[in-house]
Amino acid sequence: MLRIHCTSEDLLRVTVADRPAPLVELGMAMEMLQRRDGHPVFSPWRRRVARSLPRTAHPILQLVSPLGAGPLFLDPPSDDLEEGMDQVLSTPRARARAELRRMCAIDRPLTPWVRHLADRDRDAWQILKLAVQAGHASVIAEAWPRIQAGFHAETAWRSRILAQQGLHAALTGLAPSIRWRGMTLEAAFPRDLDLTLHGRGITLQPSLFWADHLLAAPHPDGRLLLIYPAVTPLPLRDPSSPADPLTALVGSTRAHALRLLVRQHTTTDLAHDLAVSPAAAxxxxxxxxxAGLIVSQRDGKAMWHWCTALGLDLLAHGRA
Known part of the structure; x- marks a missing residue:
């Protein structure tokens, strides 16, 4: 059982992440790759990735568990791969050793390479660097546009629940078996874990690669990062096709624009992402x-656009 003991300040500072983190998604993907249980949506994806994953990336599998656990230094919630790699490679020896010891106590083997990592051996960390880069190139890079689209659709939907139905609905709907006991959030978990927060807040971070229980990790700024499975996981987010009902309804360009506008865009940004002129955008x-699907607001010389509740409903029903 996972128990998160919150203060009133933590609950007043619940936010939704504004962008996906590539190394977080890589960690989730490597954990899901090792699962052999009832997540049929991921079965074809697992077979495909297992065939194509380069051997250079295999050392990551020694570090992350199919239970949804990994060393915290391996998947910082950074905005891009380069920034994340810098953070991984600058991990202090004491922290690396403590995290690797924790993972071995859960279910990871204490291999000679893991021992060398704990000792901050240069060659071992070079192997880790190459493994992360190879894993990202093989699993994340090509899917990144779909990951971004799915992430922003999910967070727009979650933000709407938070605004319209309140914090209780937004948090208890993150995963099955979540309940409140006073100021403590409880959720199903593979082992007993108690976390006590100190008023820094909580950030909700969906993952398109995870399809199980709630996960919790400390954010570098002191917040708690709650990682939860997106309603629509990556294997169900196929690229749009002519049979896509939303495309049939509003046309391919406007369907693409509506999907983009789950996040605010200026007209210039929208034109760039649609590969059209600003006038066409x-x-x-x-x-x-x-049509009531977006709203627009001028700010100085910029015109900002974003989805309305009706637009989000249309996207949600289109995914369904």
């Missing part, structure tokens, strides 16, 4: 706005 936004 403005026209597409006007049609979506007049």
């Amino acid at each position: 403005s026209m597409q936004a006007k049609v979506l706005r007049e």
Whole structure:
């Protein structure tokens, strides 16, 4: 059982992450790759990734558990791979040793390579660097546009639940078996884990690669990072096809624009992402706005656009 003991300040500082973290998603993917239980959505994905994963990336599997655990230094919630790798490689020896000892106590083997990592051996950490880079290139890089689209659709939906139904609905809906006991959030977990928060807040971070219980990790700024399975995991987020009902309804360009606008975009940003002129992007936004699917607001010289509740509902039903 996972028990998160919150203060009122923590609950007043619940936020939703604004972007996916590539190394967090890589860690989740490597954990899900090792699962052999009832997650049929991921079965074809597992077979495909197992065939294509380069041997250079295999050392990661010595560090992360199919239970959803990994050394905390391995998957910092950084915005890009380069920044994340810098953080991984700068891990102090004491922290690396403590995290590797924790993982071996859970279910990871104490191999000679893991011992060398704990000793901050240069060659061992070079192997880790190459493994992370190879894993990212093989599993994350090609899927990154779909990961981003799925992440932003999920966080827009979760933010709407938070705004319309309140904190209780937003948190208890993250995963099955979540309940409140006073100021303590309880959730099913493979082992007993008690976390006591100290008013820094909680950030909700969906993962498109995880399909099980709630996961918790400390954020570098002191917040608690709650990682939960996105409603629509990556294997169900196939690229749009002509049979896509949303595309059939509003056209391919406007369907793409609506999916982009689960996050705020200026007209210039929208034009760039759609690969059209600003005038064409403005026209597409006007049609979506007049249909009630987006709203627009001017800020100085910039015009910002984002989805309405109706637009989010249309995207949600399209995914269904």
